[in-house]
Amino acid sequence: MYRYCKYSCSIIALALSACSGLKNTRQANIFNRQDAIAASQAGASPLFFEAGLLPEGQQVSGYSNDKELISRNGLPNFFNKVNAGKPLTIAFIGGSVTQMDNKYRNQTAKYIRALYPKSAIRFMNAGVSGSGTDLGACRIQNQVLNYKPDLLFVEFAVNGSYLPGLEGIIREVIKNDPGTDICLLYAIMSGQSQLYMKGEEPANILELETLADHYHLPAIHLGWEPSALEAQGKLIFKPDPKVTDKPVFSDGIHPTEFGGYIYAGAIVRSLNKMQSVGSAKKHVLPAPMIKDNWEDGKMLGLEQLTFSSGWEKIDPKTNANLKQFAPWFSYVMQADRPGSFFSFSFKGNKIGVFDIGGPEVGQLDLVVDGKKLKSLNRFSHWCNNRYRGQYDFVDVPYGEHQVQLVISSEIPDKKALLGTNQLADITANPDKYNKCVIWLGKVLIRGELIKNIN
Template identity: 45%
Template sequence: MPVKADKRLILVAGQSNCVGKGDASLSIGVMPGIAFEYTYIGDRLKPLLDPVGVDELHFQQAETGSAWPAFAQTINRLTGDTIIIVAAARGGSSNHEKAELEGMGTWATGGKMPLFEDAVKKVKAAMKKTGLPLSAVVWVQGERDANAINSGELSPAAYENSLRGLIERFRSALQANTPFFLVKTGYYSQHSKTGFDLVRAAQTKVAQSLDQVYIAFEKTNTFPERQLMVDAIHYNQQALNELGEAVAVNLVRTLHLPQQTKVEPSFRINGITEFQVRGGLPHFCRKSLNGDTVRVAYIGGSITQLDERYRRQATNLIRQQFPKARLVEIAAGIPGTDADLGACRVKEQVLIHHPDLVFIEFAVNGGFPQGVEGIIRQVKQANNQTDICLLYAATADQLNSYVQGKLLPHIQQLEVLADHYQIPSVHLALYPGWMLAQQKLTAKGSEKTKADKVVFTADGVHPLKQGGNLYAAAIARLLKQVVVAEAHHSMHSLSSLPPAQYADNWEDASWVNPEGNVRFSEAWAPVPMQDSLKQFAPWFSQAMAAEQVGASGTIRFEGDAVGLFDIGGPEVGQLRLSLDGKEISVVPDGGVRYRIAEGGSPIINRFNAYCNNRYRGQFFILQVPKGKHELTFRIDKQIPDKRKILGEQQQDDINRHLAKYAHTKIYIGKILVKGKIR
């Protein structure tokens, strides 16, 4: 029979490891509605998420991660109970007045800061606000007293008596026999362990001698050797998560709280659920659980290309979740590109490696649905047992859409595809949006600035390492549900490929090398990927380059789109196009896709605002009526207005190096075709 869930008010108190010196981006994401934090200022309850705590009544806020989201989430998972945390901790505070440091405070009576009185005041206000009794106290303290024992300022017996007295004073002030859960004190690197061992022994004695006082966690002394510290004395977020979960399990078992089998809920705000499992990832999951070699591919833009924007963290979390598996990562990110180029390159960059799971991330760069469908269909045509998952990242500005419960139109289109093919999808930015709404995250800022919030991006687009941690955690939460679904045999990928959602999808897209597939005029020559071009070596074995006005190349193809993947830089110029022997003019048709139109531009300019003193991969695609065609491109004589394109803030380099910009050079690395080269 289902057990009726309860509400429980819990005081967490002590010194800095109770405050938390972890990393909120690695903290456990608590689902809305299952845990709250009481704040004395404003007399209100707010959703529990790191950084937990408030700078009030001499207490402190976590900097930035703590143990308490993991603690609350675990109790809820085991019991269904709603947890209300009263945070009352201060870094450096002592238990005994003889151990008090100037400005740090003590929990003893008569100290310079009324920490005990403040904690009682805060708990009583929370009890009045919620109508709940105090269910338990979790005490995380002792380092300051251990150092005082080491220095001879305090005796072990005096510390033991002060701890016993603290518990009795709390019970006298709040509620007789309130259960106390003690977290044993850890070690301080390069300091004598003697004082810390004596404090740990005293904590054991107090738990043995007082009714309803328990040791809730004692492995803190292993954290240094396990490299789970942020500094000499403070636990890192992995340690805090472990501590919080273990204390919660101990509390539930010790108090004999009614337990129930409860699947961890999906994160959901304003009608948007963080992920959809749909048909799941059955083949990847089974191979991973069996300990086989699994190949995980990531295809997307710069967010996928850069190591710590989410990809590297996600790979690490997958390894943690499936420790028996031998995981091979396949990285296929190219900055500034959408799924049209992705569909052209997926065979060569991803499918050649025979992946078991492919993550597709193009939402920030447009999320071109025909291109995404082309990638899906190419993956499934290569191997129907390869699993796929769509990832939706977001810019800093787009976080507010999630806060308002609005899915961006291009993500709605991708969700239709995910439904059609029954593949999972993850809103990577939903939890960051929730943190932003709760004023726990800064959407755009500097990672160098010490902040009491997670800094999501520096440029508004690319997540910093903390933002990438949040993205990876969303993927990890999906994978947990996938494992649950596998245990219940509820994952079923489509046995055959359904009809395409878009008739003009890009499943027949590819890229080819220009040499041998283009008829070049004599002015063109191959150039190696060296010096300023060496960053393109992963994509191009070489490029074809020319600068002579009128230098041309002709592509014969059958299909409905063709284009060039070229290289930008200070010296590049522009092209004129002819189709089937006639010069054409074009207009933009989404992203870097163009269509033929009268009154359009006869020029395709290859110099853009990113070409100031550096090279960047770029591409354009011309969409044409389906059929057999011949496209000719020629270098135009006119140099584009590079000053105007670069804008006022990028004039310095062009002023100092006029000659570098006075060119019309074109580099071609790949030919893109939706169809086939003839």
């Protein structure tokens, strides 16, 4: 199975062998990808956004490739509603490629608005930079399904496209409302355009296709057209100082505004092709393809936890360093005293935290059923005078557990973590870093909350 890389404040490197030149290249590509994703982790975006108007003269290209869209059962419920003039909600969930403003998500929304000018459509941005389908499966209920979407675009191909997490997302959507249509989007990263040029598709996308087949979901390969344009010498995939006379498609992962319109064009062409595919009906929930999928993923609100003394409720909008996270967290709990803890009880097999990293943060000791399991360091070299959203998961044996997360008295060796090239701020402001602050936004679990611990 395609290997999954967990994310925390510090991206955990994949352990890959380098037995050949090809493997070395693949390893370098993966590490570069993780660095780019980690660097992109930052603040939140507003959940709802306005589509705006297409620039004058902006049109979808005439590119044609039968492999661009695998329509399967199409999007008949969406088209039934839009043709009937009903109000609609269209949501996008994914990583940084989706969260970014003025890129494919906004551009697709502009095209859709132009296609259906008489329809009342609201658009949702559930992109979280630097995140994968694991966090997606935990947050989709709170951030998407509670708002009753009619159509959901799912984009995780270059960000943690972890199959059990993606199946969890799909199953949660169908269980919540079998009338919601789902469309998978396959973005690409550096190196993959070479496969498309040869008429092949990347291995990670082929694995995503097994889920699309199982649930009969349409999928759009966003990489065919940019790969064809690169082959024709009409663009370069990522910046090259030696090439100044061609448009740049991306930074290797994240499309530019120019690249975003190419992605959006593929989506619009596919929507046009799917207008007459299938008939409106409820989606059937088959047996899971992966038994251990993440359909039981949940994101707990802070009001569902028990806090010791020493914690303070903070409105991020009132804090200059934290206000960028307000769309994710209506409030955060803050503490900086070793020994302060929060607790809960659940039945399941994974525990996670969704929090805010920065120069001041420390470590949490995870105590399960009275025994310390491990320490979760909330600081990394990405926290150099910078605040960022982050999350982490820990496996536990399936069952009922009492959980405490305790602020550790041990402060990480932050200079060592920052590295020799990032010591200016910590040298100038040592007191800022000599702290063990925790800014908790949400708790994540796979399983069911049982009760609070008193």
